[in-house]
Amino acid sequence: MLKVFLSNLPADWTHRNEGGDTWSPYDVLGHLIHGEKTDWIVRAEIILNDSANKEFKSFDRYAQFRNSKRKKLEQLLSEFEKLRAENLSKLKAMNISTADLSRKGIHPQLGIVTLKQLLSTWVTHDLTHIAQISRVMAKQYKDEVGPWVEYIGILNK
Amino acid sequence: MLKVFLSNLPADWTHRNEGGDTWSPYDVLGHLIHGEKTDWIVRAEIILNDSANKEFKSFDRYAQFRNSKRKKLEQLLSEFEKLRAENLSKLKAMNISTADLSRKGIHPQLGIVTLKQLLSTWVTHDLTHIAQISRVMAKQYKDEVGPWVEYIGILNK
Numbered sequence: 001m002l003k004v005f006l007s008n009l010p011a012d013w014t015h016r017n018e019g020g021d022t023w024s025p026y027d028v029l030g031h032l033i034h035g036e037k038t039d040w041i042v043r044a045e046i047i048l049n050d051s052a053n054k055e056f057k058s059f060d061r062y063a064q065f066r067n068s069k070r071k072k073l074e075q076l077l078s079e080f081e082k083l084r085a086e087n088l089s090k091l092k093a094m095n096i097s098t099a100d101l102s103r104k105g106i107h108p109q110l111g112i113v114t115l116k117q118l119l120s121t122w123v124t125h126d127l128t129h130i131a132q133i134s135r136v137m138a139k140q141y142k143d144e145v146g147p148w149v150e151y152i153g154i155l156n157k
Numbered sequence: 158m159l160k161v162f163l164s165n166l167p168a169d170w171t172h173r174n175e176g177g178d179t180w181s182p183y184d185v186l187g188h189l190i191h192g193e194k195t196d197w198i199v200r201a202e203i204i205l206n207d208s209a210n211k212e213f214k215s216f217d218r219y220a221q222f223r224n225s226k227r228k229k230l231e232q233l234l235s236e237f238e239k240l241r242a243e244n245l246s247k248l249k250a251m252n253i254s255t256a257d258l259s260r261k262g263i264h265p266q267l268g269i270v271t272l273k274q275l276l277s278t279w280v281t282h283d284l285t286h287i288a289q290i291s292r293v294m295a296k297q298y299k300d301e302v303g304p305w306v307e308y309i310g311i312l313n314k
Contacts, residue, residue, distance in 0.1 A: 001161045005287075110304040120301035121309070127295035128311045130162075134288035144277035147267040152278070154285045 002029065003077045005133070014073050016140050025133045029076045030064025032129060036083035038063075040122040041090050047105040047115045048094060055106040159186065160234045162290070171230050173297050182290040186233045187221025189286060193240035195220075197279040198247050204262040204272045205251060212263040 006014055006025060017024040023031070043056045068076060094100075101116035135154050142155045149155050163171055163182060174181040180188070200213045225233060251257075258273035292311050299312045306312050 001158065004158045004161050107304070110307075113303055113305070117301065117303035117305060120298050120303075121305040124295045124298040124302050124305075124309055124312070127291040127298075128309050131288040131291035131295070131311055134284040134291065138281045138284035138288070141277050141281040144274065145281050146270055146274035146277075147264070148270070148274060148278040148281075150267075152281055152285050154288055155281070 001130075002032075002133075003081055005130075006073060007077060009073075011073065013137060013140055016136070018136055018139055023132070023136070025136055026068065026073055026076070027064055028129050028133055028136075029073065029080060030068035031061070032126075033076060033080050033083060034060065034063040034067060035125070036080065036087055040118065041087045043105055043118055044091070044094065044115060047103050047118065048096075048100065054104060056108060058108045158287075159189075159290075160238055162287075163230060164234060166230075168230065170294060170297055173293070175293055175296055180289070180293070182293055183225065183230055183233070184221055185286050185290055185293075186230065186237060187225035188218070189283075190233060190237050190240060191217065191220040191224060192282070193237065193244055197275065198244045200262055200275055201248070201251065201272060204260050204275065205253075205257065211261060213265060215265045 006029070014025045017027070038057070039059050046054060046056060071079075096115065101114065101119075103115050104112050105115070105118065107113050135157070138152070138154050142149060145152065145155070163186070171182045174184070195214070196216050203211060203213060228236075253272070258271065258276075260272050261269050262272070262275065264270050292314070295309070295311050299306060302309065302312070
């Protein structure tokens with residue numbers, strides 16, 4: 001879906017943020033890629049494997065500022081698509097049962113969490129970042145919409 | 158993009174709202190369809206045609222509650238896709254020049270607006286409703302994410 005959403009857009013639309021150290025759509029995409037590499041499936045594997053150590057590593061919220069360097073948005077879109085497809089295959093191969101959903105891992109900040117909560121958060125995290133990308137892109141049109149600005153609540157947040 | 162986003166999802170996810178008289182993703186889709194039929198291109202035509210009357214009709218923000226009745230989400234997705242494709246063809250055929258962008262119409266509540274502002278609002282309006290759909294869908298997972306709720310700002314709005 002992100003490919004349909006963001007492909008072929010001008011860079012000055014996808015690289016702008018909401019000011020200060022907020023994230024652009026390009027930054028968000030790098031963050032989602034890092035999640036595919038180090039977060040969701042990796043943590044699901046920790047919960048489901050036979051090891052006694054159930055502690056997750058901390059997630060690096062700033063990894064994209066190193067990893068995306070010199071990459072074009074289109075590259076990131078392809079990278080995300082590939083990683084997500086691989087991870088959904090891995091998820092399917094896990095053959096997760098209802099009982100598995102209650103199995104637990106230890107989040108470095110939040111403490112004990114279940115596999116069900118982890119997978120629910122994966123979905124919700126996608127949605128929150130789609131909302132963010134849409135909002136950030138909408139805001140670049142704040143001046144262009146003229147008097148309509150008062151009808152579009154998101155522009156005033 | 159909405160087809161990729163919303164197709165084949167369970168109805169109890171796409172038909173739930175944020176409480177009270179807020180809109181579900183299904184409601185938003187009906188609203189976008191009504192916009193394709195009566196708002197953006199219709200108003201662009203009013204601005205660009207030779208008639209002296211440049212006043213737009215009021216947009217009905219509640220039309221979807223009549224028009225979507227008994228329709229499935231998949232039907233609405235196809236209807237929107239078709240209407241949007243037709244409207245983009247019409248837009249292309251208008252061969253809008255830079256000078257045209259300054260031409261004016263009269264919005265029933267906002268007064269004088271330009272074609273440029275109308276077209277910018279069309280894009281921004283899409284984005285604000287994509288953000289809304291994502292937020293409303295994310296909120297249905299508020300309980301499921303467990304302790305992660307504190308990390309996902311959108312769930313607490």
